[in-house]
Amino acid sequence: MGKNLQVWLVAFAVVLIFFYGLDHLVMNMQGLPLNIDLTPSQ
Amino acid sequence: MKETRNFSSPILLSLLMIAVLGFLWSGDMAPTHWLPEAVASEVAAEEVATAEGADAAQELKLRPAPRPSREDYPDVGTSSRSIVWIIAQMHLFFGALVLAVPLFVLVIELLGKSTGDARYDDMAHEFMKISITAYSITALFGGTLALALFLLYPDLMAYLMQAFGAQMLVYAMLFFMESILLYIYYYGWDALRYGNAKWVHISLGLLLNGVGATLMVMANSWATFMMAPSGVNEVGAVIGNIWEVMKGPLWNPINLHRFIANIAFGGAVVGAYAAYKCLAARTAEDRAHYDWMGYTSNFIAILAFLPLPFAGYWLMAEIYAYSQQMGITAMGGILAWLFIVQAVLIGTILMAGNYYLWSGMSRTEGSKRYQGMIKYIAVVLVICFLIWVTPHTLILTSGEIAALGGSHHHLLGPLGIMPAKNIAVNLMLIFTFLSFQIYRRSDKVATVSWEKAGNALMVAIYVVAIANIIFAGVYYGYFTNTVYKVGASVTQVVSTLVVIISGVVIDAFMYRKAKTLPSFWGQVSNRSQYALFALPIAFTWLMALMGYVRSSVRTHWHVYTVMKDNSPDNFIPTIGYAGNMMTIVTVMFVLFVLFIFWIASLSNTKQAPPLPVTKKAGEAA
Numbered sequence: 001m002g003k004n005l006q007v008w009l010v011a012f013a014v015v016l017i018f019f020y021g022l023d024h025l026v027m028n029m030q031g032l033p034l035n036i037d038l039t040p041s042q
Numbered sequence: 043m044k045e046t047r048n049f050s051s052p053i054l055l056s057l058l059m060i061a062v063l064g065f066l067w068s069g070d071m072a073p074t075h076w077l078p079e080a081v082a083s084e085v086a087a088e089e090v091a092t093a094e095g096a097d098a099a100q101e102l103k104l105r106p107a108p109r110p111s112r113e114d115y116p117d118v119g120t121s122s123r124s125i126v127w128i129i130a131q132m133h134l135f136f137g138a139l140v141l142a143v144p145l146f147v148l149v150i151e152l153l154g155k156s157t158g159d160a161r162y163d164d165m166a167h168e169f170m171k172i173s174i175t176a177y178s179i180t181a182l183f184g185g186t187l188a189l190a191l192f193l194l195y196p197d198l199m200a201y202l203m204q205a206f207g208a209q210m211l212v213y214a215m216l217f218f219m220e221s222i223l224l225y226i227y228y229y230g231w232d233a234l235r236y237g238n239a240k241w242v243h244i245s246l247g248l249l250l251n252g253v254g255a256t257l258m259v260m261a262n263s264w265a266t267f268m269m270a271p272s273g274v275n276e277v278g279a280v281i282g283n284i285w286e287v288m289k290g291p292l293w294n295p296i297n298l299h300r301f302i303a304n305i306a307f308g309g310a311v312v313g314a315y316a317a318y319k320c321l322a323a324r325t326a327e328d329r330a331h332y333d334w335m336g337y338t339s340n341f342i343a344i345l346a347f348l349p350l351p352f353a354g355y356w357l358m359a360e361i362y363a364y365s366q367q368m369g370i371t372a373m374g375g376i377l378a379w380l381f382i383v384q385a386v387l388i389g390t391i392l393m394a395g396n397y398y399l400w401s402g403m404s405r406t407e408g409s410k411r412y413q414g415m416i417k418y419i420a421v422v423l424v425i426c427f428l429i430w431v432t433p434h435t436l437i438l439t440s441g442e443i444a445a446l447g448g449s450h451h452h453l454l455g456p457l458g459i460m461p462a463k464n465i466a467v468n469l470m471l472i473f474t475f476l477s478f479q480i481y482r483r484s485d486k487v488a489t490v491s492w493e494k495a496g497n498a499l500m501v502a503i504y505v506v507a508i509a510n511i512i513f514a515g516v517y518y519g520y521f522t523n524t525v526y527k528v529g530a531s532v533t534q535v536v537s538t539l540v541v542i543i544s545g546v547v548i549d550a551f552m553y554r555k556a557k558t559l560p561s562f563w564g565q566v567s568n569r570s571q572y573a574l575f576a577l578p579i580a581f582t583w584l585m586a587l588m589g590y591v592r593s594s595v596r597t598h599w600h601v602y603t604v605m606k607d608n609s610p611d612n613f614i615p616t617i618g619y620a621g622n623m624m625t626i627v628t629v630m631f632v633l634f635v636l637f638i639f640w641i642a643s644l645s646n647t648k649q650a651p652p653l654p655v656t657k658k659a660g661e662a663a
Contacts, residue, residue: 004494011498015506022540023510023533032529038517040526 105204107278107605110197115609122194123611124623129187131586131627132634135307136180137261138300138585141254142308143173144227146342148247155240163235165335169312170228171645175638177224184217195609198600202264205273205280205287213260216253223250255301262296263288268601269592270364278604291364295357302353306346307585310577311635313339317574318639320564330564336574337402337563343577344395344478348471348542351388352535359528361595368602372595376614378435380591385430385463387584392474394576396423399481401570408559409484415476422473426466434458461519464531468511468538472504475542482549486556496552503544507537582631586624590615 020038027034033041115122147166154162192199203210227246234243272290273282280287316336323329362369371377400416403409432454436442443449456462490496511534518530596602598612606612615623 007495008498008502011495011502012506015499015502019506019510019537019540022536023514026533026536027526027529030529030532032526038513040518040522 104275104279104281107201107274107601108197109606110608112608112610114197116194116196118194121611122609123615126187126190126194127623128627128630129183129190131589132630133180133183133187134589135582135585135627135631136176136183136634137258138304138307139311140173140177140180140224141258142304143169143176143312144224144247144250144254145305146309147173148244148251150338151244151247155244161331161334165338167228167231168335170231171642172312172315172638174224174228175641177221179634179638181217181221195600198605201278201601201605202267205267205271206264207284209260209263209284209288213257216257216260220250220253220257223253258300258304259293259297260288262300263290263293265592266290266292266296269361269368269596271601271604274604276604278601292357292360295353295360299350299353299357302346302350303585306343306350307578307581309339309341309343309346310574310581313343313574314578314635315339315639315642317571319643321568321571322643323564326564330562333405333563333566336571340395340398340574340577343581344399344474347391347395348475349539351467351471352539355531355535365602368595371597372591376617377591377594379433379617380587382431382433383587384584385427387580387587389427389430389470390580391577391584392470393423393427394573394580396420396474396477398570398573398577399477401567401573403481403484404567405563405565406485406559406561408486409481412480412484415480419473419477423470426470426473429457429466430463430470432457432462456520459519460531461515461527464519464534465512465515468534469508471538472508472511472541475545476504479545479549483553485559485561486553487559488552488556490552490555493552496548500545500548503541507541510534510537578635579628579632582628583624586627590620590624594620 023038024034035041118125147169150162150166150169154160154166223246227243227250230243230246234240234246267287267290270290270292271278271287273280273284273287275281313336316332316339320329320332320336323332358369358373361372373381396419403413403416434455435449435458436446436451438446438449450458488496514530514533514537518526594614596607597614598607599605600607
């Protein structure tokens with residue numbers, strides 16, 4: 001795997017995890033918890 | 043050439059206002075018809091019945107809000123509301139301008155001090171020249187507004203004086219201080235230019251802005267008290283202290299919204315001044331200077347504009363939280379259509395701002411690396427703009443409803459509701475920031491070793507943020523319940539803010555020691571300068587439009603739920619009538635602004651001295 005590809009994959013992985021956490025955080029702060037698949041908790 | 047300016051009008055108006063307010067506050071002009079006597083005594087009796095001892099005596103002093111009848115409103119032969127509407131709107135336009143300009147002037151001055159580049163200082167001084175002329179006009183409209191309100195709505199003003207009391211005197215005195223500080227700040231610019239004296243000047247600028255911001259939030263509290271009164275009981279009697287009266291539920295949302303909007307508006311107006319001077323420039327040096335000034339103004343206007351929709355969203359959310367009925371009046375009833383007009387105007391602002399940035403990229407050869415992206419950005423902006431202006435409910439004839447198969451279009455209907463519009467707005471802001479970012483990168487070549495990783499990270503942030511905004515809008519907007527739909531809009535806003543903040547931070551580090559490519563200021567099309575004229579006109583119209591919405595949500599109340607409006611104008615004006623009023627005030631403002639530009643140019647114009655008179659040959663003999 002080329003170094004360039006690794007850089008891109010790592011960048012996307014880091015950002016995806018960051019936004020996933022951000023979605024949970026922002027919705028939880030409003031009292032709207034999400035399931036792991038980002039569907040609303042019942 | 044030494045400039046001379048007439049200081050007298052704002053200072054005299056300040057003194058006049060203090061005198062009028064002091065006189066009125068003394069109670070000499072308190073209305074005698076607050077309530078029909080029977081009602082007043084009934085209210086007082088109820089208050090007494092529920093209080094004990096000393097409290098009862100205190101309660102007796104409470105006066106409910108006045109209930110003026112139609113006859114209590116002076117008839118001046120034309121609509122009082124229209125008179126106040128025009129004057130108030132003009133005062134607000136100029137007030138926004140003169141409060142905003144010193145804010146970014148101070149930042150530019152600090153930038154000049156820290157970089158040692160005299161161009162920043164000169165530019166900041168020139169920006170202030172516009173503000174100082176506008177200040178006199180602001181004061182004149184402010185004084186006229188006060189007189190018009192006391193003449194045309196005496197009961198309302200007397201009630202507001204009762205509610206706010208000495209705060210109004212403090213306001214008048216702060217206005218006095220603002221005048222003094224503004225004149226010292228502007229006319230002391232060259233006297234306090236170097237060394238420690240410069241810090242004295244910057245401190246004066248800080249004080250000026252502190253006083254200006256305080257004036258703004260105090261005036262805001264009057265408007266928000268009328269929309270969502272606090273510190274009063276159910277009949278409008280003042281039961282709280284001044285702080286409780288001021289800090290109503292809508293005060294801080296309005297404060298934030300106006301603070302940001304003023305900066306964007308001020309940047310747009312001084313941008314038009316720079317464009318005017320750039321187009322009129324006779325030397326390449328002048329054209330380069332005003333091109334740079336126009337760029338800086340557009341930078342300020344667009345940067346301040348990017349977070350503005352979020353502040354507006356917060357304000358609307360607080361309006362709904364305070365009164366769902368008021369929220370629905372604004373966004374679900376007659377006024378809902380105005381949000382479509384708002385979309386057209388904001389779309390105009392974003393298109394003009396983007397177009398200016400794209401045109402400005404021609405100043406440097408380095409922009410060729412990014413020019414291929416412009417067409418894609420334009421496509422996204424246009425699609426999002428079209429989604430934003432798609433109405434939900436159409437005004438249709440029965441034949442059209444039959445042809446359509448219902449009141450909503452089966453394909454376009456879903457685009458008329460907030461989730462689609464939230465996606466469109468956020469994407470427009472993100473792509474405007476992208477234009478901004480590639481513009482800033484055009485004349486630079488990064489030299490850091492981690493450039494590829496930094497770019498990969500930036501691209502990933504854009505892609506994931508956009509996907510997150512679309513996912514949140516579509517999934518939570520259309521496939522879950524309303525609570526999640528509203529909640530998910532916050533994640534959309536946060537995603538956009540992440541893009542903007544990370545873009546600024548990454549670029550700041552990546553281009554810290556970058557190689558700079560030559561930029562040729564003045565090498566820009568005239569068309570780009572016309573975009574700078576479009577911005578303040580769209581901003582002005584937008585402020586007039588949303589001012590109409592904000593004020594109309596009170597419906598038939600002077601002060602919502604506690605003081606009814608019984609004047610002949612106690613109804614929400616029709617959209618067509620309001621549209622005419624908005625256009626009138628916008629045209630008036632533009633004419634006044636052109637006058638200011640002319641005055642600002644006139645102060646630099648010198649008449650050529652007359653040639654010496656030569657005697658004729660015959661006269662000499």
